[in-house]
Amino acid sequence: DQQVKQNSPSLSVQEGxxxxxxxxxxxxxxxxxxxxxxxxxxxxxxxxxxxSIKDKNEDGRFTVFLNKSAKHLSLHIVPSQPGxxxxxxxxxxxxxxxxxxxxxGTTLQVKP
Amino acid sequence: ExxxxxxxxxxxxxxxxxxxxxxxxxxxxxxxxxxQQILGQGPKLLIQFxxxxxxDDSQLPKDRFSAERLxxxxxxxxxxxxxxxxxxxxLCASSPTTSLxxxxxxxxxxxxxx
Numbered sequence: 001d002q003q004v005k006q007n008s009p010s011l012s013v014q015e016g017x018x019x020x021x022x023x024x025x026x027x028x029x030x031x032x033x034x035x036x037x038x039x040x041x042x043x044x045x046x047x048x049x050x051x052s053i054k055d056k057n058e059d060g061r062f063t064v065f066l067n068k069s070a071k072h073l074s075l076h077i078v079p080s081q082p083g084x085x086x087x088x089x090x091x092x093x094x095x096x097x098x099x100x101x102x103x104x105g106t107t108l109q110v111k112p
Numbered sequence: 113e114x115x116x117x118x119x120x121x122x123x124x125x126x127x128x129x130x131x132x133x134x135x136x137x138x139x140x141x142x143x144x145x146x147x148q149q150i151l152g153q154g155p156k157l158l159i160q161f162x163x164x165x166x167x168d169d170s171q172l173p174k175d176r177f178s179a180e181r182l183x184x185x186x187x188x189x190x191x192x193x194x195x196x197x198x199x200x201x202x203l204c205a206s207s208p209t210t211s212l213x214x215x216x217x218x219x220x221x222x223x224x225x226x
Contacts, residue, residue, distance in 0.1 A: 004154070036217075043116070043203055043217030044155070089154050098212045099168060102154030 003027045004092050006103035014111055019077040021106050023090030026071065030092040034100070035064060035075050038087045047088075048075070080110045114138065116218035118204050124224045130192040133221045137186070137206030143167075145215060146179055146189050147203040155203055161187065162210075194225045 005024045013019045023033075031052040036044035050057040050064045050073070057064050063076045077084055090103040117136040125131050137144050142163050147155035158177065159169040164184040172179070176195070181187040191198055201222050205215040 006154075009152075032212075041219065043205070043219050045217065046214045091154070093212075098210060099157060099160070100155075100215065102156070104152065104154050 002104075003030075004090055004101050004103040006088075006090055006106050008106050009104070010107040010109070012109045012111065013080050015082055016079045019075075019080045019084065019108055019110065021075040021077075021088050021090075021108065023073045023075075023103055024071060025073075025092050027092070027094075027101075028071070029094045030101075032093050033064070033066060033073050034091045034093075035062075036089045036091060036102075038089065038105070044089055077108075080108075082110050082112050084108060085110050116204055116206055116216055118202075118218040118221055120221055121219065122222050122224075124226065125194055126226050127196055128193040130190065131194055131223060132188050132190045133202050133204075133223075135187045135189070135204030135218060137204070138216055140208070141206035141216075142184070142209050143207045143213075144181055144187050145205040145207075146187070147205065147217075149201045149203055149220070151200070158189070191223075194223075196225050199223055199225045 034049040035047040037047045038044040048059050048062045050066050066073045087105045087107050089105045091100045093100050119134050144161045146158045149155045158172045159179045160167040161181045164181050179189045201220040203220045205217045207213045207215045
């Protein structure tokens, strides 16, 4: 049972344009959501997070939007840069356990 | 500050053989995690330690996988005997006190079982 889903395996955008990565979840008990970024041969690194009491969190070029009614979150990168090319994982957790459930990942390619 | 260290980085074994992975978390981090990431999937938690005690091992295949963190610092994950489907990247992560804080990942060990 895949509780966190990233339905787009890959995304290609032009440098300077907006990248939008999507994530859907099924468990309404999730109360915290995170995005991790992974380069080849490296471990995932934390990028940005959002609590379920908010609908938007911004950090520089990165913004995460949460739509609780649709059980959907998205990561916006504006403007996209070639160095953003990586695999992006969406993850969710419940407050009582803290256990992270990851999506399958989306490979982003930003073309110069 | 040094990150999470893992070794070896790559390992190739034949099915039914044994293998062990080592992880040294960030200094002072009490919580340590082992994840399995199969190609095309996201990381899946195998086991979580708080200091040297197990918090969650519900998804650890205990008939073949074992893990320990005897002194509450570094940890080893063992597979005995390995199966073809164990081919994956094994990621170690740590967080300062609880799993409600940011987890920091090591580079992983890529295992190929032939």
